[in-house]
Amino acid sequence: MNDFAHVDKLEQLHRTLDATEQPPEASEDEREHPSGGWGSAKAVGSILFQERAMRHVGVLLHQNKPKGFACVSCSWAKPGKPHPLEVCENGVKATAWELTTRRATPAFFAEHTVTELKTWGDHELEEVGRLTEPMRWDKHTDTYQPVSWEDAFAEIGAELKLMPPKSTVFYTSGRASLETSYMYQLLARMYGHNNLPDSSNMCHETTSTALPESVGVGVGTVLLEDFDKADCILFFGQNPGVNSPRMLHPLQEARKRGVPIITFNPLRERGLVNFVNPQSPAEMLGDNPTWISTQYHQVMPGGDVAALMGLCKCLLETDDAAKQDGTEGVLDDAFIAEHCHGYTEFAATVRQTTWDSIERESGLTRAALQDAAEVYAQAKAVIGVYGMGLTQHRHGTDNVQMLCNLLLLRGNMGKPGAGICPVRGHSNVQGQRTVGITEKPELAPLDQLAKQFGFEPPRDKGMATVDVCEAVLKGDIRAFVSLGGNFIRAIPETDRMEAAWPSIRLTVQISTRLNRAHLIHGDVAYILPCIGRTEKDIQASGPQCVAMEDSTGCMHGSWGQVAPAAPTLRSEPAIIAGIAKALLPRNPKLDWDAWVADYSKIRAAISESLPEIFHDLSDRMWQPGGFRRPMPVADRVWKTKTGKANFLVPKSLTVDPDTPAYGPDILRLFTVRSDGQFNTTIYTIEDRFRNVVDTRRVLLMNAADIVRLGFKDGDLVDASTVVTDGQLRRVSGLRVMTYDVPPGSVAGYFPECNPLIPLWHHAETSKVPAAKSIPIRLAATAPAHAPIH
CATH class of the missing domain: 2.40.40.20 (Barwin-like endoglucanases)
Structure with a gap:
């Protein structure tokens, strides 16, 4: 019997489903307090008041807009035709945090020892406000004291010259622009190492290793407009209500078209339950939130491989039954035959996997998985969205590749409205990788850099985040330079790492606000304060703009809008150039001062290093909606070893194979x-x-x-x-x-x-x-x- 006998009825149901209809399992709190709505409006007002940033409220009109600034928060896509306010609650929080009128001045540091500040909480530290002057730690007073920019650069350069380059680390958070990131990786490689870990190592590096094996690219395959064309959306381990709230707009629009959204997540995240658009007066004054997920499956954490295996098993069982009956199956046989490799082995594994093991590992029933598979089987164009709920596991690569397998079974790759969509975090974390911030030399344009700048880049693999931590514990790291971020708080083993960190000789933090990373420092420590993305960057040739890449692989320009927090601040490119000039011998093929004077010269160098992606970068970065990096999957071209999209068999259904068996306690x-x-x-x-x-x-x-x-x-x-x-x-x-x-x-x-x-x-x-x-x-x-x- 065909288990999908009611597909036509289900299809009719989802075409007519009212987006305001509440799912029966919604709790009273979820009904009364949706995401967005007045709660969001209140939070926006509170953060602007808290940061004393009300005078800058007008700058929000320029956020994520053409000739405006790209949000300093998440990397969600920027539409070609933006909303009147192309902002979200978290975006306003990030902007207010940067535009705060609070200041961490030298007077503040003179009043508080580092030992005292270590007792403060994370929120208390950052709430001190924007850093204003370069500071150097003084071990005799245990305080940070002012230092001139020239002295800071000279001393940092002198320290680094005494060290083996491969004993040093240049870390990057995900907010630095393409221009800054390109300069930073060039500085590291000219100095002599590939130790360029970044925040990707802590979240979506799994995407970068899993997707190339499956479909031949290391990034997502969908564009923002694909959400307008999809007729089903699957969510795995991603929370747009907190991590990427602007994403709720295309999800709401999809639901209003009757598109089913099926969610797999351990927690019932409010943004995936219901949403009131705070920019819609009618919704704010009414009582009709959009109910986002049409099915919500609370999978066991780590149970995603098993859940995906169950969905695939439903499809194969139904397809087998249909073909036995002589009716049309639910798999895209033509796509699989022409474009895929490894299907036979994968299908055999799916058929051999028992329902008992799937239910045990996923925490979901066969009936629940069947319900989801039925909806997926009737859809013609499906997007698979995921976040760190898939990537941050021992078998995280299997999670991502199993989602690819599910999409490949019905040809949901390389066509409008379909594909895979990893939702990245920081606003340029993907872009900095694209221009060379990577510990993997094979991912950087080393041959071209050598030709452009007349030096031999190091070819050995550098250290990723975990490697850096292991080396710190061994006492092998002599210097740690951080371009943004709060590394010591983001990494595992916090207590052990904080205890080992003082063994480092030199720590340098390029930052906007005080955080714990400034307090857990080396024997020689500097804080170098930089201007933020929302702020005007005036250099010798005039105002400067920068570029970044969003989560869908599109590049955008960004102009700062307000005066810097202090006249003593310097831009990130200027700080990188200052360190480079103090550290490296003069290179006749590279004029750091000229690059700082005119960022278009940096973009010209990027275009020369990576012409396939960045040709004419300075002009194309202003294209509405951004310009897209080359995406062969869109044309069903697979840059894999087999030349096809690959079905890949997971190692097991068990997410965590090397820790003790789970007992009752x-x-x-x-x-x-x-x-x-x-x-x-x-x-x-x-x-x-x-x-x-x-x-x-x-x-x-x-x-x-x-x-x-x-x-x-x-x-x-x-x-x-x-x-x-x-x-x-x-x-x-x-x-x-x-x-x-x-x-x-x-x-x-x-x-x-x-x-x-x-x-x-x-x-x-x-x-x-x-x-x-x-x-x-x-x-x-x-x-x-x-x-x-």
């Missing part, structure tokens, strides 16, 4: 972000979507697990990692909170729970920390260890 922890943060930046302590107030030191637990383990709501507990490597990893004083999570799992906030992640507990191919599946055991907190709030 062991829970599976996964880390999450709140609506009041972006990565390590904490805007507010509260998380309104999860009703968390006063503290971020909480564990969201299933009610039955709380009772079963002998706790009650509000108890304070210590969480310890259950592994057998001899290291004690513990976070104390976490408040138990009842929440709708799958039994046996527990959620805690990033970065507070990072000390629980073993450094070796990372994705096997990409080395991305496996933060979404950590085995822990809980014990009541002793009164002496209870935190004070």
